[in-house]
Amino acid sequence: MITGKDLLDLGYKPGKWFKEAIDYANSNQLNGDSLKNYLETVRPKYIDPYSEPVDFYQNIKAETEEEISNVENVISTMKDLMKTPTLVGGAVMPDACPTGDGQIPVGGVVIARNAIHPSMHSADICCSVMMTNFGHIDPKIVLDYAHSVTHFGGGGRDEFSFLPKELEERMAENRFLNNERSLNFARHHLATQGDGNHFLFIGRSRKTGETVMVTHHGSRGFGANLYTQGMKLAEFFRREISPKTLEKNAWIPYDTDEGKEYWEALQIVREWTKLNHTTIHNATVEKLKFDPVDRFWNEHNFVFKEGDLFYHAKGATPLDDKFVPDSKDGLRLIPLNMSEPVLIVKGNTTDNNLGFAPHGAGRNISRGRHKKNNSHRTFEEIFHEETKGLDVRFFSGNIDISELPSAYKNAQTVKNQMKEFGLGEVVDEIIPYGCIMAGDWEIDAPWKIKAREKYKARQENSEKTDE
Known part of the structure; x- marks a missing residue:
């Protein structure tokens, strides 16, 4: 009898697909290589991020000392972003501002295939x-x-x-x-x-x-x-x-x-x-x-x-x-x-x-x-x-x-x-x-008005107590 624990022991991550796979395996008395071969055909196929960023156009350059850090951060952020596995192209505009953490910067354009990124x-x-x-x-x-x-x-x-x-x-x-x-x-x-x-x-x-x-x-x-x-x-x-x-x-x-x-x-x-x-x-x-x-x-x-x-x-x-x-x-x-x-x-x-x-x-x-x-x-x-x-x-x-x-x-x-x-x-x-x-x-x-009023009331009560 195949259970969820057996699938976990085989290294699979739990998900909605477990129930149907377990039912099928037990109904067809699968085990050993036949079980592994079947599980490989029905397991979720994960899409991993790219190891290297997709190329993007840099329509921006630093022209003052103040802008150097900004542009460097924008480009660094874009490089992290462009590893997202749906993306096929991108560009940065001259007014770009970094958001950090691999998120699209303000002033960024990216092209995704079959995907909407909120x-x-x-x-x-x-x-x-x-x-x-x-x-x-x-x-x-x-x-x-x-x-x-x-x-x-x-x-x-x-x-x-x-x-x-x-x-x-x-x-x-x-x-x-x-x-x-x-x-x-x-x-x-x-x-x-x-x-x-x-x-x-x-x-x-x-x-x-x-x-x-x-x-x-x-x-x-x-x-x-x-x-x-x-x-x-x-x-x-x-x-x-x-x-x-x-x-x-x-x-x-x-x-x-x-x-x-x-x-x-x-x-x-x-x-x-x-x-x-x-x-x-x-x-x-x-x-x-x-x-x-x-x-x-x-x-x-x-x-x-x-x-x-x-x-x-x-x-x-x-x-x-x-x-x-x-x-x-x-x-x-x-x-x-x-x-x-x-x-x-x-x-x-x-x-x-x-x-x-x-x-x-x-x-x-x-x-x-x-x-x-x-x-x-x-x-x-x-x-x-x-x-x-x-x-x-x-x-x-x-x-x-x-x-x-x-x-x-x-x-x-x-x-x-x-x-x-x-x-x-x-x-x-x-x-x-x-x-x-x-x-x-x-x-x-x-x-904020309510908070100020509460603070004022506490101050007045405190003064009365002191008297």
């Missing part, structure tokens, strides 16, 4: 930018009206929470999105922009002088909830087919039912994110009572499919129209920082760019490190120095110096390397007038 599109699925050209109108008026209709920081809002019927129906048919949590996020996070480096930017076209609004944000809680489910599913497959692959680089095979439904869920999240941008832009248009001249958008944090190849871009802008089904004249938006223009670019696929361009200026050091480096100065002092001549607003009222220009890579360096490596041609620039960002909204978050 960590390689990250929790901020479909982080993207949209522009609306308002024609010849005072940029301050547009910024004021946009400020009155947008929302940054935590939580959601109810006044824009109506979803199109078709979108809700598609969600209801998808195993990853047909739940109350997804529906609540999709409704209540509509017309919100979140925090971090997300922004609402107003400027003027260098070519025409027309006023243009650009918004930058992702899919908020709706996308983050899908990401969480995707990572859990990818981990299940990793344990089953590639246990030696790093957990963060786990994948969902596309040729499974789960893979196809996850791909469809990503497309729904993309549609919602575009709707999120559009809702804010349309609300501004309605307030202004001013017809827009032009509008287009593009994502820079997503997965793009071509046959059985999946291009994962984490902080990289798709240049090739084959990746952007709703492309507008091949034009793409690449923001740099609040004091620099938003670039309007177009370009073609080359061997080294894989059909992508940078997504912005990137960082050389972390937010925390930047704050520490500037701890000898007040936030107000830094803010006034770096935003001189601009109308920069923090929605929460609290300055976040980790989003000021000095927190980012040198914008001119990024533009120079775009040209050097053939990463898109700049056809226009939106010269900054001003922008809105979340700021340090957590200072006044409900849980």
Whole structure:
């Protein structure tokens, strides 16, 4: 009688396949070589990481002492990442920032065969930018009206929470999105922009002088909830087919039912994110009572499919129209920082760019490190120095110096390397007038206010006791 212990003694790892194998072996009275031969045909075939990294293109170079460590870390991280056994190619953009631990860096592009890696599109699925050209109108008026209709920081809002019927129906048919949590996020996070480096930017076209609004944000809680489910599913497959692959680089095979439904869920999240941008832009248009001249958008944090190849871009802008089904004249938006223009670019696929361009200026050091480096100065002092001549607003009222220009890579360096490596041609620039960002909204978050009140109450009680 064959048991699970016998299989363990033969060196096999336990799994769901044990039960069926044991039943078959006992039914057919297998033992010795006949048992071993049978087990070899039914055991899971593990896919091990490559011993050497797949080659990737390095569209980046260090031009200052500060950048040397950053670039070295990016390349080291990519080398670890490119051992993932699904990958067949990759590239690094000039704005790349390391994430460490073998994870795809921001500013990285990798091509996987028959595999979707949730960590390689990250929790901020479909982080993207949209522009609306308002024609010849005072940029301050547009910024004021946009400020009155947008929302940054935590939580959601109810006044824009109506979803199109078709979108809700598609969600209801998808195993990853047909739940109350997804529906609540999709409704209540509509017309919100979140925090971090997300922004609402107003400027003027260098070519025409027309006023243009650009918004930058992702899919908020709706996308983050899908990401969480995707990572859990990818981990299940990793344990089953590639246990030696790093957990963060786990994948969902596309040729499974789960893979196809996850791909469809990503497309729904993309549609919602575009709707999120559009809702804010349309609300501004309605307030202004001013017809827009032009509008287009593009994502820079997503997965793009071509046959059985999946291009994962984490902080990289798709240049090739084959990746952007709703492309507008091949034009793409690449923001740099609040004091620099938003670039309007177009370009073609080359061997080294894989059909992508940078997504912005990137960082050389972390937010925390930047704050520490500037701890000898007040936030107000830094803010006034770096935003001189601009109308920069923090929605929460609290300055976040980790989003000021000095927190980012040198914008001119990024533009120079775009040209050097053939990463898109700049056809226009939106010269900054001003922008809105979340700021340090957590200072006044409900849980922090509550904690401050508790602390104050304890202090008062302590003083009374002392009396």
